[in-house]
Amino acid sequence: xxxxAGFQDNFAEALYDDAGSFSLARHAAxxxxxxxxxxxxxxxxxxxxxxxxxxxxRDWFRAAAAVHVVQSPPRDARLFVYGDDFADxxxxxxxxxxxxxLADVARLDRLSxxxxxxxxxxxxxxxxxxxxxxxxxxxxxxxxxxxxxxFAATTPAVTIWQASRAGVAVNDDLVWDAEFAVxxxxxxxxxxxxxxxxxxxLLEAIGxxxxxxxxxxxxLAMHPDAPIDLNLASLLQVxxxxx
Amino acid sequence: xxxxPFAGIGFKPQHFDDxxxxxPTDLWLEVHPENYMVDGGPRLAMLDALADRFPLSLHGxxxxxxxxxxxxxxxxxxxxxxxxxxxxxxxxxxxxxxSWAGRYVPDLLPFPRTHEALEHVVRNVMHTQExxxxxISLENPSHYLxxxxxxxxxxxxxxxxxxRSGCGLLLDIxxxxxxxxxxxxxxxxxxxxxxxxxxxxxxxAGHAVDETDTTLLIDSHDAPIADPVWSLYRHxxxxxxxxxxxxxxxxxxxxFPVLLEExxxxxxxxxxxAVLA
Numbered sequence: 001x002x003x004x005a006g007f008q009d010n011f012a013e014a015l016y017d018d019a020g021s022f023s024l025a026r027h028a029a030x031x032x033x034x035x036x037x038x039x040x041x042x043x044x045x046x047x048x049x050x051x052x053x054x055x056x057x058r059d060w061f062r063a064a065a066a067v068h069v070v071q072s073p074p075r076d077a078r079l080f081v082y083g084d085d086f087a088d089x090x091x092x093x094x095x096x097x098x099x100x101x102l103a104d105v106a107r108l109d110r111l112s113x114x115x116x117x118x119x120x121x122x123x124x125x126x127x128x129x130x131x132x133x134x135x136x137x138x139x140x141x142x143x144x145x146x147x148x149x150x151f152a153a154t155t156p157a158v159t160i161w162q163a164s165r166a167g168v169a170v171n172d173d174l175v176w177d178a179e180f181a182v183x184x185x186x187x188x189x190x191x192x193x194x195x196x197x198x199x200x201x202l203l204e205a206i207g208x209x210x211x212x213x214x215x216x217x218x219x220l221a222m223h224p225d226a227p228i229d230l231n232l233a234s235l236l237q238v239x240x241x242x243x
Numbered sequence: 244x245x246x247x248p249f250a251g252i253g254f255k256p257q258h259f260d261d262x263x264x265x266x267p268t269d270l271w272l273e274v275h276p277e278n279y280m281v282d283g284g285p286r287l288a289m290l291d292a293l294a295d296r297f298p299l300s301l302h303g304x305x306x307x308x309x310x311x312x313x314x315x316x317x318x319x320x321x322x323x324x325x326x327x328x329x330x331x332x333x334x335x336x337x338x339x340x341x342s343w344a345g346r347y348v349p350d351l352l353p354f355p356r357t358h359e360a361l362e363h364v365v366r367n368v369m370h371t372q373e374x375x376x377x378x379i380s381l382e383n384p385s386h387y388l389x390x391x392x393x394x395x396x397x398x399x400x401x402x403x404x405x406x407r408s409g410c411g412l413l414l415d416i417x418x419x420x421x422x423x424x425x426x427x428x429x430x431x432x433x434x435x436x437x438x439x440x441x442x443x444x445x446x447x448a449g450h451a452v453d454e455t456d457t458t459l460l461i462d463s464h465d466a467p468i469a470d471p472v473w474s475l476y477r478h479x480x481x482x483x484x485x486x487x488x489x490x491x492x493x494x495x496x497x498x499f500p501v502l503l504e505e506x507x508x509x510x511x512x513x514x515x516x517a518v519l520a
Binding site: 003004005007008009011012015024027028029030031032033036037040041044073074075076077078079080116117118119120121146147185188189 | 277278281282283284286287288309311312315318341342343344346347349350352354355357360363388390425453455456459461
């Protein structure tokens with residue numbers, strides 16, 4: 001008689017590999033465990049990557065996801081966070097090579113999910129910085145809200161993601177450019193806001209702990225024409241910062 | 244809040260508005276705690292709103308208590324935080340395993356009920372109860388496969404587990420029916436050997452015929468509770484007395500009033516059939 005640990009080793013291995021020698025796995029009923037586990041993983045990935053599903057269709061998605069499940073089975077019992085490396089998988093998945101934006105869309109799905117489940121704290125309101133004198137404003141450091149995420153893609157993935165989530169077709173006149181977005185959560189709803197490269201740079205610098213003055217300088221060094229005031233105002237508007 | 248000895252319903256997010264607006268005052272709800280193990284956001288807000296209004300039962304699926312390893316410490320911590328947050332009337336888990344060697348299998352997996360396995364399960368349940376600061380109840384699993392090498396019948400295994408760990412039991416009558424069908428045994432024999440004194444909650448659910456092997460029943464929770472399961476429920480009530488009873492539905496979920504009707508049927512039996520405990 002094998003020990004419990006030995007039994008679990010054999011059983012777990014046979015769930016994702018049907019070529020093994022575990023005798024129980026030869027019973028027809030063993031397929032019930034295999035199918036239940038696989039279905040739960042596929043359902044989770046489907047729920048966690050809705051824009052990708054919309055773009056490639058449910059059948060293609062589940063076929064691709066099944067390959068991912070075998071390569072990268074869940075490690076966390078919270079299946080609503082399963083698939084943190086799914087975008088990387090898509091990027092390297094040969095059948096997806098003709099869809100160069102797909103991995104970026106998956107990344108944006110993922111960031112939305114992270115934002116949805118992030119901690120509850122208040123949001124720094126747009127008027128939260130009014131009344132500060134210029135020196136105090138420049139020296140101010142702003143913590144990002146726990147639900148804030150930054151997104152940058154070399155493809156128009158934000159436009160494609162938005163169309164997909166809205167269930168509408170992407171416009172024919174789509175410009176093939178890099179796109180950037182900020183993901184925030186206000187009133188318990190996740191919002192994806194397209195932003196300029198300079199606004200994203202500013203947010204990244206602030207998020208890294210720079211004072212507003214230093215973040216502005218670093219942004220201007222990369223984007224000399226950046227409208228810093230407008231950028232900061234729009235980031236405050238979408239609730240990117242904690243008080 | 245403790246649970247009434249009436250019937251409760253497995254909570255589905257699509258029923259939130261109905262539940263909060265129109266649920267009977269003595270209703271309690273059961274949730275899978277794993278779904279609410281988040282730092283914040285709308286899910287947790289929804290759970291808080293439910294906990295304000297209803298007694299809750301937390302029914303876990305992931306502690307993997309029938310494994311040759313202690314349950315995951317982080318997962319136990321998350322569960323403890325939820326317990327402290329919503330003060331559930333009951334906390335339950337399964338006589339099964341699902342985590343092994345760093346992987347999580349989203350299913351409730353079987354094991355040979357050996358003397359060695361009993362030692363592991365007793366240790367895991369006691370460890371869990373200590374970390375959670377409270378008693379938990381374990382649910383009898385559904386079986387599809389005949390396993391070799393059992394030293395214990397399931398009912399004796401559970402009775403011994405109760406005796407040594409002080410845990411309670413969750414009697415899932417649909418699982419009893421499905422397992423007896425699949426293993427070709429008599430569900431009444433099983434129920435008559437079941438340590439009913441330790442039962443803190445009963446589960447009722449629907450099942451389905453397996454698509455590929457039509458000789459097997461699947462514990463699918465995607466159909467109304469079947470008549471033979473209602474009969475077994477009456478049998479249990481007449482022997483063991485009234486217990487909080489859950490109407491479980493996870494697939495093909497109907498509108499809320501349909502679940503309330505099944506709940507009414509259970510409540511009528513709880514009132515009329517149960518022996519006075």
